[in-house]
Amino acid sequence: MSRLKPLVCVLSGNGINADRELARAFGYVGADARHEHVQDVFRNPALLDRYSILAFPGGFSYGDHLGSGQVLAALFAHGSESAIERFVESGKLVLGVCNGFQVLTKLGALPNLGGGRHRQASLVHNSGGTFVDAWVTIKTNDSNPSPWLTGLGEFDVPIRHGEGRFVAPELIDRIVGENHVAFTYTGGNPNGSERNIAGITDPTGRILGMMPHPEAFLYRENHPRWSRETLARENALEIFRNAVNYSGVI
Amino acid sequence: MRIEAVYKPGVTDGRATRIANELSLDLGIPVEVAYYDVYFVLRDGFTAKHAESIFLDPVVQNIRIDAVPSTSKCDVWVEVAYRPGVTDTVALTAHEAITVMLDDTTETSVSTARGYAVTFADAIDDSEDLTPISDRIVAYLHNPLIESAVAITRNAWNAGRRPPSSAATVVPTEIPDVVTYDLAQADDLELERLSRTRLLALTLPEMRAIRDHIAGAAEKRRSVGVPTGITDVELELIAQTWSEHCKHKIFQARFEYTVDGETRVVDGLFRTYIRQTTEQLASTRDDLLSVFHDNSGVVAFDDETVVCMKVETHNSPSALDPYGGAITGIVGVNRDILGTGIGARPILNTNVLCFGYPDTKDVPEGLLPPRRVMAGVHRGIVDGGNQSGIPVVGGAFLFDDSFVGKPLVFCGTGGVLPRIVNGKPSWETTIEPGDVAVMLGGRIGKDGIHGATFSSLGLDEDSPTSAVQIGDPIIQRKMTDLLLEARDRGLYRALTDNGAGGLSSSLGEMAERAGGIRIELDGCPLKYPGLAAWEILVSESQERMSLAVPPERLGEFLALAAKRRVEASRVGEFTDSGVIDVFHRGSCVAHLPLEFVHGGVPTLEIPAVWVPPHERLSAPLSADAAVVIVGSGAHGSESVPEAAPAAEQYRETVLAILSEPNVASKEDLIRQYDHEVQAGSVVKPFCGPAADGPTDGAVYRPKYDSRKGITITHGICPRYSRYDTYRMAACAVDEAYRAHIALGGDPDAAYALDNFCWPDPVLSAETPDGEYKAAQLIRACEALYDYCTSYRLPLISGKDSMKNDARMGGKKVSVLPTLLITLIGTIPDIARAVTSDFKRPGDVVYLAGLTRAELGGSVLEQLIARTRERVNLGEAPLPRVDETRPVYRALFDAVKSGLIASMHDVSDGGLAACVAESALAGRVGAEIQLDDVPRAVAPDRAANCSELLFSESAGRILVTASPADATEFQKSVAGLPVQRIGRVTDESKIRFLAGGVSICSVALEAVENAWNALRNGGIEG
DSSP: OOOOOOEEEEEEBTTBOOHHHHHHHHHHTTOEEEEEEHHHHHHOGGGGGGOSEEEEOOBOGGGGBTBTTHHHHHHHHHHTHHHHHHHHHTTOEEEEETHHHHHHHHHTOSSOTTSSOOOOOEEEOOTTSSOEEEEEEEEEOTTOOOGGGTTOOEEEEEEEESSOEEEOTTTHHHHHHTTOEEEEEESOOSSOOGGGEEEEEOTTSOEEEESSOGGGOOSGGGSTTTTTSOOSOSOSTHHHHHHHHHHHHO | OEEEEEEOTTSOOHHHHHHHHHHHHHHSSOEEEEEEEEEEEEOTTOOHHHHHHHHOOTTTEEEEESOOOOOTTOSEEEEEEEOTTSOOHHHHHHHHHHHHHSOSSSOOEEEEEEEEEEEESSOOOTTSOOHHHHHHHHHHHOOTTTEEEEEEEHHHHHTTOOOOSSOOOOOOOOOOOOOEEOOTTOOHHHHHHHHHHTTOOOOHHHHHHHHHHHHHTHHHHHHHTOOSSEEHHHHHHHHHHTSHHHHOHHHHSEEEEEETTEEEEEEOHIIIIIIHHHHHHHTTOSOEEEOSSSSSEEEEOSSSEEEEEEEEEOHHHHHHOHHHHHHHHHHHHHHHHHTSTTOOEEEEEEEEEEEOOTTOOOOOTTSOOHHHHHHHHHHHHHHHHHHHTOOEEEEEEEEOGGGSSSOEEEEEEEEEEESEETTEETTOOOOOTTOEEEEEESOBOSTTTTHHHHTTSOEETTOOGGGOOOOOHHHHHHHHHHHHHHHHTTOOSEEEEOOTTHHHHHHHHHHHHHTOEEEEGGGSOBSSSOOOHHHHHHOOOSSEEEEEEOGGGHHHHHHHHHHTTOOEEEEEEEOSSSEEEEEETTEEEEEEEHHHHHHOOOOOEEEEEOOOHHHHSOOOOOHHHHHHHHHTTOOSOOOOOOSOOOHHHHHHHHHHHHHSTTTSOOHHHHTTSOOOTTSOEEEOSEETTTTOEEOSSEEEOOOTTOOOEEEEEEEOOGGGGGTOHHHHHHHHHHHHHHHHHHTTOOTTSEEEEEEEEOOOOSOSSSOTTHHHHHHHHHHHHHHHHHHHHHTTOOEEEEEEEOOOEEEETTEEEEOOOEEEEEEEEEESOGGGOOOSSOOSTTOEEEEESOBOSOOTTOHHHHHHHTTSTTOOOSOOOOOOHHHHHHHHHHHHHHHHTTOOSEEEEOOTTHHHHHHHHHHHHHTOEEEEEGGGSOBOOOTTSOOOHHHHHHOOOSSOEEEEEOHHHHHHHHHHTTTSSEEEEEEEESSSEEEEEETTEEEEEEEHHHHHHHHTHHHHHOOOO
């Protein structure tokens, strides 16, 4: 097996705004990350085929004016869904951070229990009713075998969202019981998410969605306490390294 | 089709909960609220299924189509919609979604409303008249200037009243003809009347200059076929260009300045003080790449990158519509960065905000209460900043009741550019005759007409509501992405933003560089038909840039814009005619020589007379008396205590200062601003283990592959203006520079931006004290020059807003003369940045800089002044550069050697507040020996604890070093006014001692409660 430099597609445009740092995070761990404008994807969904990893960054796609991720998800569902389906079914990885998680959830790609991509969960207004920027500690669900999550343990990351409260009125027990939870908030739930959920995977483990922003912890000085503490982790790049390692050997 | 989406019963809607809490607070009775998103869609073949796929989140929401809400469970139904013509960003997005998903060709109209089903928690009798309370609910939930509201009480509902089934729309009207004024014979009275009725904000000498120009150009005008009288298009174009907002006539004016009985002439404040500062400093350095003439100041960062920064104010719009005003302020200053050089990428935002106190009751009729203003501005920053994907890295909230009339809303943006773009220095652009003028972005409507002239007038009952605009950060984001893509492909030659004055300003400025322009208004895309020619030219509709595109790249540029779904239109052509020609519907409607438009404005003459503090202020109260008054809660009484303060009074005073809104934590608000996006944040708004201690500014890493950082700090001290604006401005410069030093910044690599917000300083019947206000302005400029040259701070960009007065209900409110200094500096290595939290028990505490009895304008004074008129505590602080400069340099050297654990700038509230903040931030205690505080007092005066604790002397920084570094640190500051004053402890209290006795001890828990006073009391309206 030779190790290749995996190609990562980082979506951009139309209100996506955390694409530069997400591309940089993948770049730091040896991937070749490129931006693709969502308008170009809508026009030619097949352009995704050459990539090994597809990333939906954070931001405010279409302003979240009709609900977080709502419009971008509807437009993907409208013309590009089969390309994403093909992407996932060929064993490739998909990541959604913050707005990207909201898009994947509204697309039905997450949690997608039982297949068929119906909407089964949502990310709604924080219980406090306001946008929150804060660093939180999240804990990885060790029983979730997703390739994204290998050896991540507990780590600090920032959240920045107004609609991050994970709800799945009918399926929450299954999501937890079948170990589709990827991350939970520890030491305080910042948005009222059910079961403190900060991120989930689909049943294949290849699609990961999370509200916190690992791409905003690129180096030690991003951490809010770098000037006073020895940090257990000096970045949150491990999650991207996992994806690159997985993609490099398939 | 009327579509409503609402959360399903049993699913908590955080938004509705927040609104219910706010409304309950405002009404004084508990209410519950269900929140409905309402959409009106008009489109053939649009089905319920379409509506569901676009508008519904089926997991948590129910949707109702063409039905009306049931009020069986609600007491009052309120429905709020934007007035026709006001930008509705949600509707624009819905329109985009529908047309992309279905097709672009079918006519589609979308508008929106917000529905609130309000239920009183306590049962209300059916017979009770709900109208009065429903009026209050409606007043709370909408701004009548831009929104209309319908309220239906339960009884009215039962009587058959229903919300609208379709939305109000703009009715297209006839296009008004161009109006021509024959001014040749107009006398002064007529000229003044024309200026007033057309809201031109032009003075009589200016109107005369216009009349004389047009009279002299009659022959030429006849030959080109433009009416010999002046057209409304020309009049409006000149009024925008010559507005105080665009032309800065006061800063160009000739002042006759009388001080100490002697009169001298100051010929242009900008020329004499501001440009002079930079020119003097520029001679010895090569880092100032583009200053004063572009949309922002550009300076070198490293070999590959340059940075730029701009700060704007958006005071007048924020007074009328706080939400729209703030959002437009942010996206507007973002566009200044985008329009710098060949186009810079915005990397950070700042917001400095001045409001009346949130609890102020005395608000003149016709003005919004400060709490509402603040809540609206805050929401605007949340939406404007967060949606743009640009981090809010720093800022400040200030409170004083002089800001009740007009709030001050300073919005700043920093950006980066590669040094070289397509082979050329990125900050230099040219425009060639023959280049195509292209307008990019949003469409033109009647929103934002007369913004430039309106902000050049005071606020009164006649202020035009059309001056209000609402920005759409998403349209702008799309435009930003497109522009950076087009920039790197070399598809345009130059660009500028459309801000105040709209196309008349942007194309007018660009025409000056090219040598002329022919503007074709028929090429401008409109939101709706019916705009007069002059309206198209001066409208300030948002999210628009003007570009010069070489004709051979036009096709490629337009194709890229179409691909990115950003509207781009050809609106004219640059020429070398020396003239601005405007065409509309086949006729020439304006023909004005550039020379007259840009150089024809007569110079203002302004008298200025300085009145020194001792002639204006009453005899000062002593610091001891002030502490006794504040510490014993005796604000209301007029008596002057004579006893020395007791320990308890000191403690209470410390707590009162910490809970004063200017000092207290604004964390609840600031946490709603994204300060992490783009992953460059190094020193954030808060620090310490609980991330709740205030930092002195921001350290930001603009490039992932360089460890060099940027600092962003502010200095703003309007309270000191009451004593002397020279000191106010001097302290603003020192505070910004000091904070830069406290963050670990390089003292030789910092650049300043000046933003003046003044009350009208021109003597007139409405401003009888104009001479004094003008003198205040001159003195502030003198200080700006003195301190910037001493600290070697080039002024790279600035702005002034000179009419911050409101006249409402027979009452005039003028802002305190305010100068904001924004400083952008560099720090060689981000890993050496310093934060303000005390780090470890045992660390040694030092105070750098001398303390004097300078309590004039202090927070301590403010605490009393809010209840007792005419109280003052003496002199305001005055920085002494011969003392401060060597200290700042020594501290930077100590930072580079890694000797410093923490630094915190001593400012509002003095030493006591500073120690309390750093201790709370670090969750540690502190013990401070006041006897050791380095001070400058008259030899015959003993040190006074009240002064040492609460004086706000400038130039001071609280420093800690670990015991291991203490000796080395002490050596590094030998001979300077830096002394060891105490230590960090593991006790949960801060203690101040004098003569070996504890004179003030405050538990950390009490500090925390006081510091969070706004939080617990709720500042969000």
